[in-house]
Structures are given as C-alpha cells and as structure tokens.
Amino acid sequence: MYKDLKDKVVIITGGNSGIGKATSERFGKEGSKVVINYLDHEEEAEAIVQSIKDSGSDAIAVQGDVSKEEDIMNLIQKAHEAFGRIDIMINNAGFEKPIPTHKTSLEDWSKVIDINLTGAFLGSREAVKYFLDQGIKGQIINTASVHDVIPWPNYVNYAASKGGLKLMMETMSMEYGKYGIRINNVSPGAIVTEHTREKFSDPTTRDETLEMIPLNEIGEADQVANINVFLASEEASYIHGTTIYVDGGMTNYPAFMGGKG
Ligand SMILES: NC(=O)C1=CN([C@@H]2O[C@H](COP(=O)(O)OP(=O)(O)OC[C@H]3O[C@@H](n4cnc5c(N)ncnc54)[C@H](O)[C@@H]3O)[C@@H](O)[C@H]2O)C=CC1
Ligand SMILES: CC(=O)C(C)=O
Numbered sequence: 001m002y003k004d005l006k007d008k009v010v011i012i013t014g015g016n017s018g019i020g021k022a023t024s025e026r027f028g029k030e031g032s033k034v035v036i037n038y039l040d041h042e043e044e045a046e047a048i049v050q051s052i053k054d055s056g057s058d059a060i061a062v063q064g065d066v067s068k069e070e071d072i073m074n075l076i077q078k079a080h081e082a083f084g085r086i087d088i089m090i091n092n093a094g095f096e097k098p099i100p101t102h103k104t105s106l107e108d109w110s111k112v113i114d115i116n117l118t119g120a121f122l123g124s125r126e127a128v129k130y131f132l133d134q135g136i137k138g139q140i141i142n143t144a145s146v147h148d149v150i151p152w153p154n155y156v157n158y159a160a161s162k163g164g165l166k167l168m169m170e171t172m173s174m175e176y177g178k179y180g181i182r183i184n185n186v187s188p189g190a191i192v193t194e195h196t197r198e199k200f201s202d203p204t205t206r207d208e209t210l211e212m213i214p215l216n217e218i219g220e221a222d223q224v225a226n227i228n229v230f231l232a233s234e235e236a237s238y239i240h241g242t243t244i245y246v247d248g249g250m251t252n253y254p255a256f257m258g259g260k261g
Contacts, residue, residue, distance in 0.1 A: 002233035006031035009083045010232065011075060013037040013066050013123060014093030016045040018193030019143060022221035023090060023228045024059070028052030030229055034059040035079040035086075037066070037093070058083070066093045066119030076126050087136065088232045089127035091120035092143040098154040109157045116161035121168060124183070128176055137180030141231055142169055143224070144185040146247050162187075166243060173241030182240045186227050189247025191219040212255050215248030 010027045014020040015036035025048060027034050034052055038045040038061060045061035052059040062078045064071030079086050095115045099108055120142050131138035147155065148162040166185060173183040190209050192200050200206050200218050210216055224246050230236055231244065245251050 002030055002229060002235060004234045005229060005232060007033060008087040008232070009033045009035065009079060009085050010088040010090060011035040011037065011079050011086060011123075011127075012090045012092055013075075013119065014039070015090075016041055016048060016061070018195060019188065019191060019221045019224045020090075020092045021048060022225035023092065024048050025051065026222070026225040026229050027232075028055055028057050028059060031057050032088075033057065033083045035075070035082070036061045037064050037075050039063070039065055039093070066091070066123060067114035069122055072119075072122040072126050075123075076130055080130070085134065085136065086127065086130055086138065088139045088141070089123055090141045090143070090228060091123040093119055094143065094145075096155060096158045100154055101156040104156060112157035113161050113164075116158065117164045117168070120165055124168070124172055128172070128181060131176075131181050132179060137182075139181065139232055140169075140172070140183040141228055142185045144169075144187040144243065146187055146189045146245060146250050148185070148187055148243065149251060150253070169243070170241055177240055182231075182237075184231055184239060184241065185243040186224060186231065187243050187245045187247065187251075188224045189213065189219060189245070189250035191221055191224060191246075193221050213248040213250050214252060214254045217248055219246060219248060 010032050012020050012024050015024040016038040024034050024036050036045045049059040049061050060082045062075050064075050124140050144165045145162040147159045148166040152159045169185045227244055227246050
C-alpha cells in the first residue's frame with residue numbers, strides 16, 4: 001500500500017480491460033479516486049466503478065476515443081468536474097493487429113498510430129496543460145511495450161507507435177521536469193489478459209513465447225499494475241524520464257545466439 005495515493009485522482013485510458021482494468025482496480029485499493037476511460041463495453045467499466053465504490057473509494061467511467069482530441073478534452077473536464085483535481089494520467093489504451101508491412105494500408109497504419117501514439121500525445125498534452133494551469137506536480141505514465149526497442153515483424157505500425165512513445169515521453173520529461181511533473185513509461189513484455197489467456201494456453205504459442213523470457217513465465221496484468229502504482233507513489237519520487245520494463249527479462253533477447261543458457 002502507498003498511503004500517499006489515497007485521494008489522489010487518477011485517469012486511466014482503456015481502463016476497463018486487461019492491464020488498464022488491473023491498474024484501475026489497484027488504484028481503487030490504494031484509496032485513489034479513479035477515472036476509467038473506456039471506448040466500448042460500458043458494462044465492464046461500470047462494474048469496476050461499482051467494485052471501487054464498494055471498497056470505500058470513488059470512481060467514474062467516461063466513454064471516449066483517445067485518438068479524438070475532443071474526447072480527451074472531455075475526459076479531463078469530466079475528471080475535474082467529478083473530483084476537483086487530477087494528479088495522475090495513465091495513457092494505457094492500445095491496439096494491435098498483425099499485417100505484413102507491404103499489405104498495410106494507410107488506414108491500417110493510421111489506426112494504430114492514432115490510438116497508441118497520438119492518443120498518448122493528446123492525453124499527455126492535455127494533462128500537462130491542466131497541471132500547469134492548476135499548479136499541480138502531476139504525473140504521466142504511458143503503457144508502452146518491449147516493442148519500443150524490440151522490432152516486431154508484421155506489426156510495423158505497433159512497433160513504430162511504441163518506439164515513438166518512448167521518445168515522446170523522454171522529450172516531454174525534459175520539457176516539464178522543472179515543474180515537478182514526472183513522466184515515465186512502463187513497458188510490458190508478454191502479459192496474460194482476459195483477451196490473451198486463450199492464446200497463451202495453446203502449448204505451442206506458450207512454449208514459443210517462453211523461449212523469449214529468461215524468467216520462464218508469462219506475466220500477469222497485476223504485475224504491470226504494481227509498477228504503475230509504485231511509479232505514481234512518493235516512493236518513486238526521483239524516477240523521471242525513463243522506462244521500466246516489466247518483461248521477465250525479454251529485452252535481453254534470450255533467443256538470440258544461445259537461448260536462455
Ligand atoms: N498484453 C500484453 O502482452 C501487452 C500489452 N501492452 C500494452 O498495454 C496496453 C493495454 O493492453 P492490454 O491490457 O494488453 O489489452 P486490452 O485489449 O485488454 O486493453 C486495451 C484497452 O484499450 C482500449 N482502447 C483501444 N482503442 C481505444 C481508443 N481508440 N480509445 C480508448 N480506448 C481504446 C480497449 O478498449 C481496451 O480497453 C496497450 O497499450 C498495449 O499495447 C504492451 C505490451 C504487452
Ligand atoms: C503486445 C505486445 O506488446 C507484446 C509484447 O505482446
């Protein structure tokens with residue numbers, strides 16, 4: 001538990017499923033006031049709101065597409081109206097779909113860039129504007145991916161979006177550190193979520209994935225949520241402008257020349 005997170009107001013985009021859901025629930029357990037952005041599946045978002053309220057904290061759900069400027073502005077406004085301030089912005093919403101590069105249409109390219117990179121840019125820009133206006137030493141945490149450094153064949157748009165997110169975060173950290181605004185990325189490796197549980201229960205897929213992970217385990221969404229709350233807490237007050245990899249060691253490229261040893 002991080003006592004300083006009690007009553008902090010946190011926005012989590014794509015907060016109704018997978019890593020976003022685990023993060024929303026974990027902030028709720030910390031006593032934070034949670035603003036859950038969702039694109040669709042309102043019922044999932046409302047169920048998390050209810051469970052956070054049942055546990056004694058507070059939450060709201062706000063529908064919106066992170067790639068739309070007006071939806072991000074509405075998200076910030078709704079959070080402010082509900083709780084009177086915003087302390088932490090977590091740009092977590094993301095989308096991926098494999099396609100060989102030569103078959104990737106402009107529409108395929110733009111969809112992923114618009115959600116994963118432009119969405120995080122809009123969320124970060126509006127959060128920084130809010131923090132500066134209100135004199136809040138707020139924080140931004142982006143969910144990136146090990147594919148911000150590891151190339152990923154057939155996912156050219158995804159790898160470009162996450163690589164871009166890394167330099168976007170680093171650049172913004174240099175601009176806004178002087179205001180006490182901390183900005184970091186959390187980059188997961190292979191994480192089981194409700195959407196990927198079936199894929200990873202296939203023995204071949206599981207074994208192929210484990211070959212790339214020195215810790216020999218596929219991660220869980222809670223293990224990423226743990227790092228999000230740590231980074232947001234005072235315990236991490238000197239961590240700024242960096243990426244924490246939550247990947248069981250995947251970024252050490254164990255499958256390259258000799259495997260895991
Ligand atoms: N699960 C994994 O193995 C890994 C996931 N990630 C990243 O973690 C983040 C969360 O992904 P997961 O929890 O795995 O998947 P997920 O599919 O459960 O969650 C993604 C969320 O983003 C939302 N979303 C998609 N487009 C949106 C839009 N235009 N506006 C608002 N919300 C939108 C979805 O509705 C969903 O709630 C993503 O950024 C993903 O790229 C990174 C590395 C590994
Ligand atoms: C989606 C993603 O980034 C991985 C590592 O699977």
